[in-house]
Amino acid sequence: MIKQIRMSVRPLVEYVFRSGSIDNRFRSASTMTDGTIAHQKIQKTYQETDEKEVFLKTEIEYRDIQFIIEGRCDGLLHADGKVTIDEIKSTRGDLSGIEEDTNPVHWAQAKCYAYMYALDHDLESISVQLTYVHVETEEKKQFVQECTFEELQAFLMDVIEQFAPYASLLLEKKEKRNASIKQLEFPFATYRAGQRKFAGTVYKAISDQTDLFANAPTGTGKTISTLFPAIKAIGEGHLERMFYLTAKTITRTAAEDTLRLMKEKGLELSSVTITAKDKVCFKEKTICQKDYCEFAHGYYDRLNDGILDILENETLMDRQTIEVYAHKHKLCPFEFSLDLAYTADAMIGDYNYIFDPRVSLKRLAEEQKKQTALLVDEAHNLVDRARGMFSAELFKSDFLQLKRSFKSANPGIYQTAKAINDELLAMKKQCGDARFSVAEELPEDFVVMLDSFVTEAEKELLEQKTGEEQEQLLDAYFTAKNFVRITELYDERYVTYVEYEKSEVKVKLFCLDPSHLLQQFGKGYRSKVYFSATLSPLGYFKDMLGAKEDDYAVSIPSPFAKENAEVFIQPLSTRYRDRDKSVEPILSMLKNLIKTRPGNYLIFFPSYAYMNLVVESAEEADLPSELLIQNTGMTEEEREAFLAKFDEGQTETLVGFAVMGGIFSEGIDLKGDRLNGVVVVGVGLPQLNEERNIIKDYFTKSGKNGYDYAYVFPGMNKVLQAGGRLIRTEEDFGTIVLVDDRFLTPKYQKLLPSEWMDYKVIR
Numbered sequence: 001m002i003k004q005i006r007m008s009v010r011p012l013v014e015y016v017f018r019s020g021s022i023d024n025r026f027r028s029a030s031t032m033t034d035g036t037i038a039h040q041k042i043q044k045t046y047q048e049t050d051e052k053e054v055f056l057k058t059e060i061e062y063r064d065i066q067f068i069i070e071g072r073c074d075g076l077l078h079a080d081g082k083v084t085i086d087e088i089k090s091t092r093g094d095l096s097g098i099e100e101d102t103n104p105v106h107w108a109q110a111k112c113y114a115y116m117y118a119l120d121h122d123l124e125s126i127s128v129q130l131t132y133v134h135v136e137t138e139e140k141k142q143f144v145q146e147c148t149f150e151e152l153q154a155f156l157m158d159v160i161e162q163f164a165p166y167a168s169l170l171l172e173k174k175e176k177r178n179a180s181i182k183q184l185e186f187p188f189a190t191y192r193a194g195q196r197k198f199a200g201t202v203y204k205a206i207s208d209q210t211d212l213f214a215n216a217p218t219g220t221g222k223t224i225s226t227l228f229p230a231i232k233a234i235g236e237g238h239l240e241r242m243f244y245l246t247a248k249t250i251t252r253t254a255a256e257d258t259l260r261l262m263k264e265k266g267l268e269l270s271s272v273t274i275t276a277k278d279k280v281c282f283k284e285k286t287i288c289q290k291d292y293c294e295f296a297h298g299y300y301d302r303l304n305d306g307i308l309d310i311l312e313n314e315t316l317m318d319r320q321t322i323e324v325y326a327h328k329h330k331l332c333p334f335e336f337s338l339d340l341a342y343t344a345d346a347m348i349g350d351y352n353y354i355f356d357p358r359v360s361l362k363r364l365a366e367e368q369k370k371q372t373a374l375l376v377d378e379a380h381n382l383v384d385r386a387r388g389m390f391s392a393e394l395f396k397s398d399f400l401q402l403k404r405s406f407k408s409a410n411p412g413i414y415q416t417a418k419a420i421n422d423e424l425l426a427m428k429k430q431c432g433d434a435r436f437s438v439a440e441e442l443p444e445d446f447v448v449m450l451d452s453f454v455t456e457a458e459k460e461l462l463e464q465k466t467g468e469e470q471e472q473l474l475d476a477y478f479t480a481k482n483f484v485r486i487t488e489l490y491d492e493r494y495v496t497y498v499e500y501e502k503s504e505v506k507v508k509l510f511c512l513d514p515s516h517l518l519q520q521f522g523k524g525y526r527s528k529v530y531f532s533a534t535l536s537p538l539g540y541f542k543d544m545l546g547a548k549e550d551d552y553a554v555s556i557p558s559p560f561a562k563e564n565a566e567v568f569i570q571p572l573s574t575r576y577r578d579r580d581k582s583v584e585p586i587l588s589m590l591k592n593l594i595k596t597r598p599g600n601y602l603i604f605f606p607s608y609a610y611m612n613l614v615v616e617s618a619e620e621a622d623l624p625s626e627l628l629i630q631n632t633g634m635t636e637e638e639r640e641a642f643l644a645k646f647d648e649g650q651t652e653t654l655v656g657f658a659v660m661g662g663i664f665s666e667g668i669d670l671k672g673d674r675l676n677g678v679v680v681v682g683v684g685l686p687q688l689n690e691e692r693n694i695i696k697d698y699f700t701k702s703g704k705n706g707y708d709y710a711y712v713f714p715g716m717n718k719v720l721q722a723g724g725r726l727i728r729t730e731e732d733f734g735t736i737v738l739v740d741d742r743f744l745t746p747k748y749q750k751l752l753p754s755e756w757m758d759y760k761v762i763r
Helices: 007-019 027-031 035-045 105-118 148-185 195-207 221-234 249-264 299-313 319-329 333-341 377-391 396-405 411-434 444-461 468-487 517-522 538-544 576-596 610-623 636-642 692-703 704-724
Strands: 003-010 051-062 065-079 081-092 126-133 142-146 213-216 241-245 271-273 346-349 372-376 391-397 436-437 494-501 506-512 527-532 552-557 566-568 599-603 626-629 654-659 679-680 732-741
Touching: 003 007, 003 148, 007 065, 007 148, 027 221, 027 679, 035 065, 035 081, 035 126, 051 105, 051 148, 051 333, 065 105, 065 148, 065 599, 081 105, 105 126, 105 142, 105 148, 126 148, 126 411, 142 148, 148 221, 148 299, 195 213, 195 221, 195 527, 195 552, 213 538, 213 599, 221 241, 221 249, 221 372, 221 527, 249 346, 271 319, 271 333, 299 319, 299 333, 319 333, 377 517, 377 527, 377 538, 391 396, 391 468, 396 411, 396 468, 396 506, 411 436, 411 444, 411 468, 411 494, 411 506, 411 527, 436 692, 444 468, 468 506, 494 692, 538 552, 538 704, 576 599, 576 610, 576 679, 599 610, 610 626, 610 654, 679 704, 692 704, 704 732
Parallel strands: 003 065, 081 126, 213 527, 213 552, 241 346, 241 372, 271 346, 372 527, 566 732, 599 654, 599 679, 626 654, 679 732
Antiparallel strands: 051 065, 065 081, 126 142, 391 506, 436 494, 494 506
């Protein structure tokens, strides 16, 4: 029986021809780049008879496999009755370092296109051209080879012969996967209230190739309700893969545990978890240089053996599993996980692997995107995360230091760093007494200076020197390079923000509305499912996450009875000017709560300053309880120790003081008697500052309620997250106290969950 496998040209030839070491983080970012603009500039020089972005496809049968190979060649040139395939590669590195045989994978890619075109047009020979272009200078370097059809055919058959064992493994795993999915049943005895509807809506969104925005409260079982229908969609042929995206380790772990549960029920599906590079690096310092790291040196020479080994023996490739095989094959665990992500049925990782322009999985072809769904967990976090990913900032002090360090060592870096430092000084003067300025235009002259600095920095960094000055230069290089990259995204949704404090000056390209760019970076995927327990108000999140008119939306009621939580509102003013006066009533309420309902409590504040104000008085008041206090910059061990104190067998009342929006207000599960009550002080408004006010003004001008978009909705989301720590299962019962008089006003009442509305007022 003939089996089919569909492959894009690039991953096919990369598998066969990749070799060598992982370059350092400068080289990997500065040599071969996507360079869309550079590509387009070369293509604009083509003659009228030439063609660009030509789709090519062929089918080749080898043994019992039919290979469907496809891709787009950059250029198809016609001159003097001859045809030339043009493969364009852009670079920021020095072209003098590129020789004809420097990049075998580039020749392989071009020769595959040449074979496909020659076969379709019955050509006996065809020219293959590599065009290297420098991104800044637009300098070109070209190499040409004349190839007969027989040579190209033999070449491609050799590539397929080397790729065939890997293809056979992928097809075998796919067969097992699909058979297991057909047999897979929902892994729990029954669906929870609302869960069947949620899972069904997820499946329908994927089937209908649309996006879904889902507000699914705690207890709905969001992880299984999204993963199970997505897996079923894979079995039905709607999908080939899915990416489960989240911002927190605990939700990544929940996804892994859910896949592990389904594996126990017979599921044969491969998944890979991507963990941040600095967390999984085997070395003391994260320096990807072959003379420092044995896991980087010769990485690509060992990669294919590592991939075949782990795929033959594992399905759930979590951090620990990847580290075992990375050690075995002497591979960088982070790069190994990225390479595995292109082969696995499911990837679990941070939002940035899809949405961040600096680190996204760029090798995923458009055809593969059409067969991929994005499951975006805790999607309420994506709004501010996206603002950060699409913004860029830099500081004067970095360039002042470089100016001093390289004054005699490198005149080019000295001059360009000095120009940037001087320009930032000029920006500081323009701020005047206000200490900040806002402009709706891009600082074009400043960007030109940064471009010049990037060019000079690259020349220095290519020499591979070591030392503290080189590390400072490398950091400044990436900062400047990212700033320049973000200028390509700059539009009416951005402002240029400058502020200073003493001698420090910051300039920021500030993305105010990330919705358009989230749409762009999510474009091409079959379906995106945005879900959260607090995707409320739904209209706000649909707006900020880039929903289209025909996208689906669903709000699932809480599966828990409202009687599980007794809700109180203490109508105090927690506004900044009234905080001193609020301390005594808050402590009085706490004492009464502890006396009448002993147990474990978490009390959340809008800031550390407010929390510490109450903590100081609580210690003096001698509360009849043990006090735990969240600190800034807690280590993972300190966080675990904090949570471990919330024990079901606790005999003494425990009160944990924490901040809203912090590490303990989201994603933690203190079930049963581990947590008996939650107190939320304030409506969670972000601290008043210039950046939030800029967001407010932007949305006000856009015809929306700017104050709500900048302050109220993000603040209340923190309240809902904090309050949601209490009831995690049907067996959980407890008390919620909301401390603020604004909770009794119509605006804020509309934002409270319906199950909290049967509240009592503390007088």
